[in-house]
Amino acid sequence: MLTIAARELAGLFRSPVAWVVLAGAQLVTGFIFLLHLESYLQVQPKLIEAGAGPGVTAFLVPRLYGAAAMIHLFAIPLLTMQLIAGERRLGTLPLLLGAPVSTLEIIAGKFLGLLGILLAMVALTALMPLSLAFFTDLDGGAVALAIAGHLLFVAGAGALGLYMSTVTREPTIAATATLGILLALLLLGEWGRTLGKPWADLLGWPAPATHLDPFLGGLFDSAAVMFFVLFAGLFVTFAVRRLDNDRLQR
Amino acid sequence: MPDTTPLIDATGLCRDYGALRAVDTVDLRLERGEIVGLLGQNGVGKTSTMDMLCGVLAPTAGAIAIDGIDLLEEPRRAKRALGYLPEQPPLYPDMSVRGYLAFAAALHGVHRAERREATDRAMSLCGLTDVARRPIGNLSKGYRQRVGIAQAIVHDPAAIVLDEPTVGLDPIQIRAIRALIAELGREHGIILSTHILPEVQALCSRVAIMHHGRILHGGPVSAFTEEAASDRITVTLRRAPVDAEIRAIEGVNDIEHIGPGRLRLRVDPHRGTPERIAETAVHAGWGLVEMAPDRASLEQLFVELTSADTAAQA
Numbered sequence: 001m002l003t004i005a006a007r008e009l010a011g012l013f014r015s016p017v018a019w020v021v022l023a024g025a026q027l028v029t030g031f032i033f034l035l036h037l038e039s040y041l042q043v044q045p046k047l048i049e050a051g052a053g054p055g056v057t058a059f060l061v062p063r064l065y066g067a068a069a070m071i072h073l074f075a076i077p078l079l080t081m082q083l084i085a086g087e088r089r090l091g092t093l094p095l096l097l098g099a100p101v102s103t104l105e106i107i108a109g110k111f112l113g114l115l116g117i118l119l120a121m122v123a124l125t126a127l128m129p130l131s132l133a134f135f136t137d138l139d140g141g142a143v144a145l146a147i148a149g150h151l152l153f154v155a156g157a158g159a160l161g162l163y164m165s166t167v168t169r170e171p172t173i174a175a176t177a178t179l180g181i182l183l184a185l186l187l188l189g190e191w192g193r194t195l196g197k198p199w200a201d202l203l204g205w206p207a208p209a210t211h212l213d214p215f216l217g218g219l220f221d222s223a224a225v226m227f228f229v230l231f232a233g234l235f236v237t238f239a240v241r242r243l244d245n246d247r248l249q250r
Numbered sequence: 251m252p253d254t255t256p257l258i259d260a261t262g263l264c265r266d267y268g269a270l271r272a273v274d275t276v277d278l279r280l281e282r283g284e285i286v287g288l289l290g291q292n293g294v295g296k297t298s299t300m301d302m303l304c305g306v307l308a309p310t311a312g313a314i315a316i317d318g319i320d321l322l323e324e325p326r327r328a329k330r331a332l333g334y335l336p337e338q339p340p341l342y343p344d345m346s347v348r349g350y351l352a353f354a355a356a357l358h359g360v361h362r363a364e365r366r367e368a369t370d371r372a373m374s375l376c377g378l379t380d381v382a383r384r385p386i387g388n389l390s391k392g393y394r395q396r397v398g399i400a401q402a403i404v405h406d407p408a409a410i411v412l413d414e415p416t417v418g419l420d421p422i423q424i425r426a427i428r429a430l431i432a433e434l435g436r437e438h439g440i441i442l443s444t445h446i447l448p449e450v451q452a453l454c455s456r457v458a459i460m461h462h463g464r465i466l467h468g469g470p471v472s473a474f475t476e477e478a479a480s481d482r483i484t485v486t487l488r489r490a491p492v493d494a495e496i497r498a499i500e501g502v503n504d505i506e507h508i509g510p511g512r513l514r515l516r517v518d519p520h521r522g523t524p525e526r527i528a529e530t531a532v533h534a535g536w537g538l539v540e541m542a543p544d545r546a547s548l549e550q551l552f553v554e555l556t557s558a559d560t561a562a563q564a
Contacts, residue, residue: 092340092342
């Protein structure tokens with residue numbers, strides 16, 4: 001399992017796709033970070049005058065991570081699309097299926113390898129708020145929560161991408177489907193919000209972004225943690241089932 | 251006492267794709283030190299059969315034991331004794347040859363300490379030592395095929411399954427791969443699928459002819475190359491007589507005209523008939539140009555079996 005994870009991670013870093021995606025996401029996120037930092041610096045004097053209002057952490061973190069989650073929504077499908085669909089295209093799947101490893105180990109290995117690169121993404125994003133620690137006091141707890149929430153969020157979205165990659169042999173279809181579903185869930189949540197009370201909770205629930213919000217607000221919401229664990233677990237299980245189906249039916 | 255458990259013992263294998271039965275009650279055995287050729291046209295179920303033997307495809311019905319271990323009950327243990335080269339070699343173009351083989355070794359449970367030795371051995375056997383550090387994507391097709399074979403043997407499996415290992419290679423590469431397979435066959439049991447008849451004659455000790463998902467014939471290859479060959483003789487005569495004169499020779503059972511002056515005779519091989527034909531031809535002045543036993547009998551059997559089966563189904 002670790003063997004597969006290590007190969008996957010090395011393979012991802014050998015491919016230009018991962019570098020381009022990471023660099024692109026970092027560039028855009030960094031730009032947004034600077035924009036928000038700039039606007040904070042503009043409102044800061046007024047906040048000090050008023051004697052209250054959000055500190056830099058409370059102001060920046062939700063805005064930055066809200067934007068990062070949105071950008072990574074587009075980046076993650078590009079990282080996950082090759083996972084199984086790529087193996088199908090290369091014809092390397094028989095090597096894995098013929099080896100003395102179970103389907104669960106293949107999928108878990110793939111997911112672990114993916115987590116490696118997602119971790120890099122989370123770390124790169126975290127560098128931005130952490131860089132402020134040189135100049136000001138940060139609310140360490142709030143930043144840590146935001147990082148944890150971000151990690152859970154990308155892991156959940158990654159699991160969905162992994163499942164989509166097992167469904168098809170065309171990486172582009174896998175990527176498009178992943179993005180489509182993530183966006184549909186997000187929009188469903190937004191729509192629910194405009195409809196008001198019962199609908200906001202109901203339609204917002206399946207969207208990963210909804211469950212990211214409490215982390216960004218500095219809350220440790222164990223229900224949200226459970227949601228991400230379930231979300232990722234569900235799609236990893238689906239992926240295992242789907243790959244098993246390959247063996248059974250094809 | 252030598253171990254007599256068959257390396258691969260498949261019984262009653264069936265595979266359905268929807269309503270289509272691609273593989274129909276196939277029995278296949280591989281003993282130690284044997285190269286078995288699975289011969290058949292394209293699309294008769296060879297690849298499905300091999301996928302099933304290697305646990306890539308689950309059989310609809312039937313049982314498979316690898317070295318006495320049930321593949322369906324204990325896939326993990328059984329697969330360790332197996333090396334598989336699918337029709338399309340499962341190569342990652344971005345990996346180096348050495349890196350890829352080390353990965354394949356790790357995947358098949360070779361311990362870290364022995365991995366380097368295992369990859370070195372596989373590379374030297376397959377003649378890959380010179381390209382160890384090159385990315386697989388940059389290698390020629392012949393080399394890639396060798397990497398594919400190296401991948402199948404890196405964990406030193408008892409049984410090796412090769413699906414069309416020489417397809418798409420040039421004649422020199424084919425010779426090299428065949429030599430490699432023959433060499434591997436001394437220590438491992440090998441099942442080899444192909445649609446090339448001479449390949450079976452050159453390499454295999456046993457042949458199984460497959461058609462429409464069933465095995466129509468299984469037997470030693472030697473039967474074709476030695477005895478069975480001599481009941482057909484091709485004769486070229488400059489002044490061929492009427493058929494009745496040839497038929498008059500004792501032991502000649504049938505005559506087939508295959509060209510001007512060229513005849514294929516079906517003879518009784520055990521009564522000195524070939525000598526008698528030669529003597530008669532010389533005495534009667536038929537102008538004997540050429541006389542040779544028909545060596546293409548495996549091909550004949552193959553064509554006869556497969557066309558008879560198609561006719562029976564029609």
